[in-house]
Amino acid sequence: MSFGRRSKFFEEFLNPRTANGIGDFLTMKLIPDIPAVYRDDLMEHFGRKPQNPNVQAVILSHAHADHANYISFLHKDIPIYCGQTCKYILDAVDEESQRTIENEVLKYKKRPAFKKNYKDPPIHRKFNTFRTGDKIKIDNIEIEPIHVDHSVPGAYGFIIHTSEGALIYTGDLRSHGTHSKMTQDFIKKAAQEKPVAMITEGTRINTGQTGESEKKVYEKSKSYLKNNKYFSIVDFNFKDIDRFTTFYNISKILGKKLVISFKHACFLERYHKDPKIKSPDSKDENILILKPKRLTGTYCDEDYTDEYIKSRLNYKNIITPEEISKKPKNYVIVLNFWYFNQLIDLKPEGGVYIHSLSEPFNEEMEISNERMVNWIKFFNMKFVQSHCSGHINGADLKNLIETVKAKKLFPIHTEKPKLFSKINLNTHIVKEGQTYKI
Numbered sequence: 001m002s003f004g005r006r007s008k009f010f011e012e013f014l015n016p017r018t019a020n021g022i023g024d025f026l027t028m029k030l031i032p033d034i035p036a037v038y039r040d041d042l043m044e045h046f047g048r049k050p051q052n053p054n055v056q057a058v059i060l061s062h063a064h065a066d067h068a069n070y071i072s073f074l075h076k077d078i079p080i081y082c083g084q085t086c087k088y089i090l091d092a093v094d095e096e097s098q099r100t101i102e103n104e105v106l107k108y109k110k111r112p113a114f115k116k117n118y119k120d121p122p123i124h125r126k127f128n129t130f131r132t133g134d135k136i137k138i139d140n141i142e143i144e145p146i147h148v149d150h151s152v153p154g155a156y157g158f159i160i161h162t163s164e165g166a167l168i169y170t171g172d173l174r175s176h177g178t179h180s181k182m183t184q185d186f187i188k189k190a191a192q193e194k195p196v197a198m199i200t201e202g203t204r205i206n207t208g209q210t211g212e213s214e215k216k217v218y219e220k221s222k223s224y225l226k227n228n229k230y231f232s233i234v235d236f237n238f239k240d241i242d243r244f245t246t247f248y249n250i251s252k253i254l255g256k257k258l259v260i261s262f263k264h265a266c267f268l269e270r271y272h273k274d275p276k277i278k279s280p281d282s283k284d285e286n287i288l289i290l291k292p293k294r295l296t297g298t299y300c301d302e303d304y305t306d307e308y309i310k311s312r313l314n315y316k317n318i319i320t321p322e323e324i325s326k327k328p329k330n331y332v333i334v335l336n337f338w339y340f341n342q343l344i345d346l347k348p349e350g351g352v353y354i355h356s357l358s359e360p361f362n363e364e365m366e367i368s369n370e371r372m373v374n375w376i377k378f379f380n381m382k383f384v385q386s387h388c389s390g391h392i393n394g395a396d397l398k399n400l401i402e403t404v405k406a407k408k409l410f411p412i413h414t415e416k417p418k419l420f421s422k423i424n425l426n427t428h429i430v431k432e433g434q435t436y437k438i
C-alpha cells in the first residue's frame with residue numbers, strides 16, 4: 001500500500017469506493033494489474049474471469065500497513081508467510097479496526113456485500129508463521145528469515161537461497177533502535193552469503209549519521225516529565241512496543257501511572273498472547289485504562305457500543321477523566337491526536353505534551369500538525385518533540401551495503417534511488433511493472 005500514491009488522488013473524505021470492489025484500486029493504479037493473484041469475488045465483480053493463482057506464497061516482512069494491508073486483495077489460496085509476533089500484531093489490529101476493503105488481511109467476506117454473500121461466514125486466509133532460525137521451503141527455493149530491529153516487533157529481513165546464489169531482502173530496518181543487535185545479526189549473515197543481489201529499503205538514504213537512539217528519546221522525555229506538576233500527555237504509535245516500553249519505564253521511575261486507552265489495552269492483550277513477549281501488559285500494576293466519558297451524561301456501561309470496551313469494563317485498573325483531573329501529576333496519559341477531543345473531558349490546565357512520532361513531511365501532515373498545535377496551545381501545554389525513526393539512517397545504510405557487498409543492488413521503498421549508485425556501481429533503478437532477472 002503506497003500512502004504517497006493513495007494520497008495523490010484520495011484524502012479523508014474522498015476514498016476509493018468500497019462498493020466498486022477492486023475497481024477503483026486497479027483503475028487508479030493503486031495496485032498493479034497482475035493476472036491470477038487477486039480474489040475471485042473481486043475479479044468477478046470487476047467483470048473479469050477469476051483465475052487460479054500462479055503464485056506459491058507471499059512473504060510479509062512486518063505488520064506495518066504499507067507492507068501488510070493490500071494482502072486484502074490477494075487470492076485466498078495464496079499462503080502468507082510472516083513472523084509469529086507479526087501475526088499476533090495483525091490479529092490485534094484486526095480486532096479493533098472497522099472492516100473496509102483495505103484491511104481484510106486475515107479474513108474477508110465475499111463482495112459485493114449486498115448479495116446473499118453477506119450471510120456466509122468469512123473466508124480466512126492461510127497464514128504460516130516462522131521465527132528466526134526457521135527455513136521456509138517454497139518449490140525449489142529456500143527462504144531464511146532473520147530478525148531485524150524496526151519500529152514494530154516481529155520484523156524480518158530475508159536471505160533467499162536460489163540455485164544461482166543468495167538474494168537478500170532487507171525489509172524495513174534500523175541500526176539505532178533498542179534491538180540493534182538483531183539488525184547486526186542480519187547484516188552479518190547476509191554478508192556471509194556473498195549474495196548475487198540485494199533488495200534494500202532506503203527511506204532515509206539522503207541523511208547522514210543522525211545520532212538518534214531510543215535511549216535519547218527516554219532521556220529527553222524523562223527530563224520534561226520529571227518535574228511536571230500538571231498534565232503529562234504523550235503520543236506515539238501503539239504498534240511501537242519499544243516506545244511504549246520507554247514511556248512505561250519513565251512513568252514507573254517517576255512514580256506516575258501510565259494511562260492508556262481501551263483500544264491500546266486490547267492491542268496489548270492480543271500481543272501478549274505470544275508467550276515470548278516480556279514487555280508489560282494491560283493488567284500491569286503501573287498501567288491504568290482511561291474510561292471515555294459518555295456524552296449522555298452519566299456513566300452507564302450499557303451505553304458503550306464498542307465491543308472492545310464492553311468486554312473489558314470489569315477490569316480493576318480503570319480510571320475516569322475526572323479522577324485524573326483531580327491529581328494530574330500522578331499520571332502520564334497516552335493520547336493520540338485523533339482522540340484529542342478527550343482533552344475536553346480531561347481539561348488540562350498546563351503541562352507537557354510529548355510528540356513521539358515523526359515530524360510532518362508533507363502538506364497534509366503540516367495541516368494536521370497545525371491543528372494539533374492549536375489544541376496544545378488552547379490547553380496551555382508545552383509541545384515537546386522526542387522521537388527516533390524506525391528506519392535506518394543514510395550513514396548506517398551505506399555501511400550495511402558496503403558490508404554485505406551484494407553484486408547487484410535494487411533500492412526500493414525510497415524516493416531517492418539514484419543516491420545508491422554512489423555506494424554500489426551496480427545499482428539498478430527499478431521501474432514499475434518491469435520484471436528483473438537475477
Ligand SMILES: [Zn+2]
Pocket residue numbers: 062064150172390
Ligand atoms: Zn515499516
